[in-house]
Amino acid sequence: MTHATTPVPAGMRSPGARFWMNNKSMLIGCGVLVVLMIVVPFTASSSVMNIVVFAMIFALPAIGLNLLMGLAGQVSLGQAAFFAIGAYTHAILLTKLDLPGPVAATIGVLAAMLVALLVGLPLMRLRGHYLALATLGLGFIVMIGVREWDVTGRTTGIYGISRPTVFGIPIDNNGFFLWFVTPFVVIGLILALNLTRSRAGRALSAVNDSELAAESLGVNTYALRLKVFVLSAGFAGLGGVFYAYQVAIVSPSTSEFHLSVSILLMVVIGGLGSVWGAVAGAFLVQFLGEGMRDIIPAIFPGATGEVQLLGYGIVLILVILLLPGGLFQAATTLWQKLPFGGKRPPVDAHAHAAEDDTTIPQLPAVSTPVAAGEPILVISGLTKRYGGVVAVNDVSLSVPAGSILGLIGPNGAGKTTCFNMISGALTPTSGTVTFLGQVISGRKPHVAAAHGLTRTFQNLQVFTSTDVVGNVYMGRYRKGSAGVLRGMLGLQSSEQSAHRAASYEILASMRLTDAADDSASDLSFGKQRIMEVCRALAAEPALLLLDEPMAGLSGAERDVMAELLRRLRAAGLTIVLVEHDVAQVMSLADHVAVLDDGVLIAHGDPESVRNDPAVVVAYLGTDLDEAEAELIELEEHA
Amino acid sequence: MLTDFLQLTVAGLSQGSVYALLAVGLIAVYTVRHVINIAQGEFAMLAGLGSAWLVAAGMPLFLGVLVAILTVTLVAIAMERLIIARVKKLTPLTSIILTLGVSTLLQAIMLLAWGPEAKGVPLFPGTNILIGGVSIRSQEFWMIGALVVVGGGIVLFYEKSRWGKALRACAEQPVAARIVGISPVAASVLAFAIAGFVGAVAGVVASPIYLSLWSGGVLLGLKGFVAAVLGGFVSFRAAIVGALLLGMIEAYVAGYVASGLRDGAAFLILILVLVVRPQGLVLKPTAVRV
Amino acid sequence: MKKSRLRFIAPIAVVTALALAGCSTSNLGGTADADPAAEAGPIKIGAVLDVTGVGASLGVPEQNTLTMLAKQLNADGGIDGRDVELTIVDNQSTEDGAAKATSKLIESDKVDLIIGASRTGPSLAMRPIAEAAKVPMISVAANIAIVEGSQWVFKTAQNDVVVIERILDDAKAKGYTKLALVRDATGFGEGVADYITKLGAERGITLVMTEAFEPSATDFTPQMTNVRGSDADAVIIWGINPSAGLAQKAYVQLGVNKPVYHSHGISNQAFFDAAGDAANGVIAPMGRLLVADQLAADNPQSTVIDQFKADYSKAYSEQPSGFAGHAFDAWHIAVNAIDAVGTDPEALRTELETAKWTGISGVFKMTAKNHSGLDASALILAEAEDGRWNLLKD
Secondary structure (H helix, E strand, O other): OOOOOOOOOOOOOOOOOOOOOOHHHHHHHHHHHHHHHHHHHHHEOHHHHHHHHHHHHHHHHHHHHHHHHHHOOOOOOOHHHHHHHHHHHHHHHHHOOOOOHHHHHHHHHHHHHHHHHHHHHHHOOOOHHHHHHHHHHHHHHHHHHHHHOOOOOOOOOEEOOOOOEEOOEEOOOHHHHHHHHHHHHHHHHHHHHHHHOOHHHHHHHHHHHOHHHHHHOOOOHHHHHHHHHHHHHHHHHHHHHHHHHHHOEEOHHHHOHHHHHHHHHHHHHHOOOOHHHHHHHHHHHHHHHHHHHHHHHHHOOOOOOOOHHHHHHHHHHHHHHHOOOHHHHHHHHHHHHOOOOOOOOOOOOOOOOOOOOOOOOOOOOOOOOOOOOOEEEEEEEEEEEEOOEEEEEEEEEEEEOOOEEEEEOOOOOOHHHHHHHHHOOOOOOEEEEEEOOEEOOOOOHHHHHHOOEEEOOOOOOOOOOOEHHHHHHHHHHHHOOOOHHHHHOOOOHHHHHHHHHHHHHHHHHOOOHHHOOOEHHHOOHHHHHHHHHHHHHHOOOOEEEEEOOOOOOOHHHHHHHHHHHHHHHHOOOEEEEEOOOHHHHHHHOOEEEEEEOOEEEEEEOHHHHHOOHHHHHHHHHHOHHHHHHHHHHHHHHO | OHHHHHHHHHHHHHHHHHHHHHHHHHHHHHHHHOOOOOOHHHHHHHHHHHHHHHHHOOOOHHHHHHHHHHHHHHHHHHHHHHOHHHOOOOOHHHHHHHHHHHHHHHHHHHHHHHOOOOEOOOOOOOOOEEEOOEEEOHHHHHHHHHHHHHHHHHHHHHHHOHHHHHHHHHOOOHHHHHHHOOOHHHHHHHHHHHHHHHHHHHHHHHHHHHOEOOOOHHHHHHHHHHHHHHOOOOOHHHHHHHHHHHHHHHHHHHHHHOHHHHHHHHHHHHHHHHHHOOOOOOOOOOOOOO | OOOOOHHHHHHHHHHHHHHEOOOOOHHHOOOOOOHHHHOOOOEEEEEEEOOOOOOHHHHHHHHHHHHHHHHHHHHOOOEOOEOEEEEEEEOOOOHHHHHHHHHHHHHOOOOOEEEEOOOHHHHHHHHHHHHHHOOOEEEOOOOHHHOOOOOOEEEOOOOHHHHHHHHHHHHHHOOOOEEEEEEEOOOOOOOHHHHHHHHHHOOOOEEEEEEEEOOOOOOOHHHHHHHHHOOOOEEEEEOOOOHHHHHHHHHHHOOOOOOEEEOHHHOOHHHHHHHHHHHOOOEEEEOOHHHHHHOOOOOOOHHHHHHHHHHHHHHHOOOOOHHHHHHHHHHHHHHHHHHHHOOOHHHHHHHHOOOEEEOOOOEEEOOOOOOOOOOHHHOEEEEEEOOEEEEEEO
16 A cells, blocks of 8 residues: 555665655645645535634644654643744734734744743753643743733733735635645644654654663754754744734733643644644544534533533543554554555565575674774773762773773672763763763763764663664664754655665674564564664774673574674774673683772783682672682683 | 731742642652642642532531542542553653643533632631731631641651651652552552642632632642742652742732732742752752653 | 554544535635525624633623523514524633634624623724624723724723723712722723823822732732732722632731722622622722612613513522623614614614613713713712622712
8 A cells, every 4th residue: 555665775675664654655645635625615614614724723733742742752731832922923023013924924933942942951951740840830931921011912912913915815714724824734744754754853762762772872862852842842833823813813822721731632632753643633622622612511501611621631531541642543553454454565584684694794884093902992080979889989991992891790890880981871970981082971971972982781772662673773873964954854865775774784794684674672682682782883883882792692692793793893893891701701802801899800811810819709709609600610711 | 018028928828838738749649650740739629619519508617628628539549540540651741641631621520510710618717817917817827727737747647657658668669668568559549649638628728718710720730849849859848848938939929029920930930940950949969860 | 653644644534524515615705605694594693702711700691691682582583583693602711712703703603793702801802803804893891992993893881981080089079199009910900000090180199009910810918918008098909800809808808998999890799709798898880780779760771770680580590790781781782783774784883883772881872983882970889788789879
């Protein structure tokens, strides 16, 4: 049907619809919407017409909020505030300064975005609830502001806004108005759809799956969220501009809480993260509201006022309880139940990757800007305290480029804490981490990633909402450059297909091609771990931090992994790995560092560390059985 | 001048007592479920309108108030059992949408049941007094008294009793709660019951002079939230102090600047605190971010 | 599975298609079904009222009154045999609700005349829309700005200027020279301070302070504390209920013992409900409805007031308020004009400009210049005592 029709680049199999959306269905969708909107004024009754016009106006803030909630995972309960800022600015410029409509409208949208930027700068650093309630507070502040300010007409607002004129035709009826709004909604829709599948959009959905992993791949979560917040306010502001035109008055009630609730409802009904769902939701909520206003007084005689809230409340609760994905989820489920829909086209599983397992796969690219042997990572005096507990105590060491450093130590020795401080996930209490001559400690992980440091995680951080190749593709984030704007304009397809090809190649190097299109969460634990290594390699790092890369892997898989790491070292990559499998570490590493109780007790080549009495005691001192086992291993190796 | 200042202070303290009770309810739920209950203010309005209706129908004042408070407590428990508990994985996103849904639903029910007008419970018994030109209304004693008795009681419960301590530990250490013998289910129900109860108490004591309105809960709940944020969303004591401060600041803004700006002041404080000290006013800075 | 967007278009298409019926150009400014039906079929009167929200204590009795009168009229055979179809829309006491409702009534319901809104702000919002569409509108709110300079808009509530003059005259007679004003922050209270300053100057009265409150306010301590500290001889509280009643209550509870005037915005039972005993001693100018039993026997309004009170209390088992009276007058002025000239907008507008009506709020004499039609004689001064109003001066 409409899916899987993207032309597939030669040599690559169709990835299906899971990760790569296609342009064709977007164009068909927009086409249908446009045709409908052209036809509606000729056929609809005037009351339906009224609903349709408002649905199209509110589709704009709903699309914006959907980007924020679905993509950036942030809740705003103050979407009406930005709607009102757009509407008021527009109205004031039109009625008091007599500016031309397009100018006033543009300034209106920009004003909404500017306020969002100012508010977002501090607020986007906070998580979850706080942004929601702070934006709710913002809504009240805007409402109070416009009510108390002479320029905004106080409680009465700004009235007497004249309808626009386009090419000499006055837009003085609902039909013309609908045609006036539709192009803007369609453009907004396309921009939003483009964004969801752009580099930035994918990064945001990765952030929702695992903020830690996304940041360690170079995603600046804060900046991206802020951009989407500002963008979402822009959509709301544009909606407000049209609202001011349509209603001919802007009053404090445009910033009302219940308006924010209804916009939120549109997004929730439509389905979080589905841009089309937001548009559908806008229509549904408008019809629902109108319907409830008719039905409820019939059921409850004498009921007056905003009785539609009864329906809003019930629907909000039921959708989250029963259908968290909204209409989008319902439609998807329905589609999959249809005999002709849903199933993904049978892919030729071996068309591309059925290379003989004996052939040596191509090696992922490595980018090391310093000569082998030069220090690439220098740690000095690294310390982390939690209250009175010292997790890592004054650790200093240096890693030469092109070598493998194994970091070992008993459980709770502070290995992962050390790792987290190197990668930027934790801020050291004191001490510094210098990578390629830059101090990166205390900065966010994406800073380290930007310099070429990537990592994997002991507790897997898989992007569960996408497939395997999608995960690896995220590793390419640092190699791309397209931002939010380019993403919205759809100007990154060549960049994307190059990264896509690279992602498949990297999967091939770890013999994961067969699983490329599987959902990442369906993979076995070992395969997920390998996938994470692929993801980290996709970033073409100069330094790779591996947190227990062998855990959960089968013997064969371990061999593949070890072989890959050796070849990567040969290609110039520097690797630091934390590993329980001491035998593997000893055979792989050029140097071994041993942590015990947060203190670096030994550091040197495997041979000297193995014979270091302090190491033996450390292993003995923690757990007798484990230490014995380790010792036997060490002996065997010797 | 001093009289005016004291007069505004009295008004601020009594209003702040209402915010404080709501903040206590919000924190009670948050510590156990990590849910910010947007419907907290609706508990107050529901109790106010309900008892006004009962009393108007002929029920004695205190009986009506008691019935309303108990009913609202049950409503809160029902909210937990029927809605909150049904969601397996509560994210900030879903919990906000859910409690917003409950808030909207309760508003609509109040609108349908009692109409759009503001209604008040009759004044509680007592006489207004005048000290040095400062007039204290009898109901203001009731409001401040409710905070002292109910709010203080809840604080003592959390700090002194085994169950209370376990509830506090619930968020960080569900295991600890189990050891004391509270299952997560019981803890959650208890937290919502407390939220409903304190919300209802706040609603009925405030109703005689501030009236109850179907749509008034959102703003009131938000003020409670601002107070809870001042307390870092963990400390009852800090939140109560924050709430009283908030009430007084509002009264001073309304009296000395412009009455229309009073709500603006509250939310300005909210945004400032979130930006400058998201960990609240009283606690020492710790990692609140994640 | 995000790919096939067609399936999300489908529901929109279905919903829309289901809702579609017929085919006309009426949404495009065409008048396919408006004019042919205009002189036949029912006469359409629309009303935009503050049924919910802060203006509910005004809008609800107004809604009751209009519903009752429409029923009566249709039971009596309508106008010239044509039924009157009354559509009441709640603006939720908001300005844009009023604007939307007005557009809907004009565009969807194609009404011949609009009554409303209950308060000044929403009425001001409706005015440009009614004027642009050339549909006569009769507001039931007070502020003179609603009708000033308008060709199409009329109103039935007594002008605020006249109310202020009444209060100032009484204040002057009692020797007050300094007044404080505590006013509604919305359209109803806007401009009041300016009028008091201007009209007070002629009487040697100065306005020493102005405080404002939102109609949704419940706490008046700050305002009343400031009033208490001022050197005013008397205070004017200018608002509608419940806020005006609550302000009065706070005023008394805070021990401010200066005489109080209220506006005509409190002429309903809600004032006593909100203020309780604190209402005693309040003086307010108002229409004659609430003191009908104390009027001189030959008062021209007596008959119509008594009839209205009887009808209203029979239908709703409560006494009508002054606001119900405003709606009553608007309805009759509208119906009389339609009865005389039909529903042609221009003819109707011209007829309304010559309307004469002895009603609840006063004796109306509309002119092209005066779209309010009431003068100071429409108001009496009354004093509150134990839940009722005593006529002070007719």
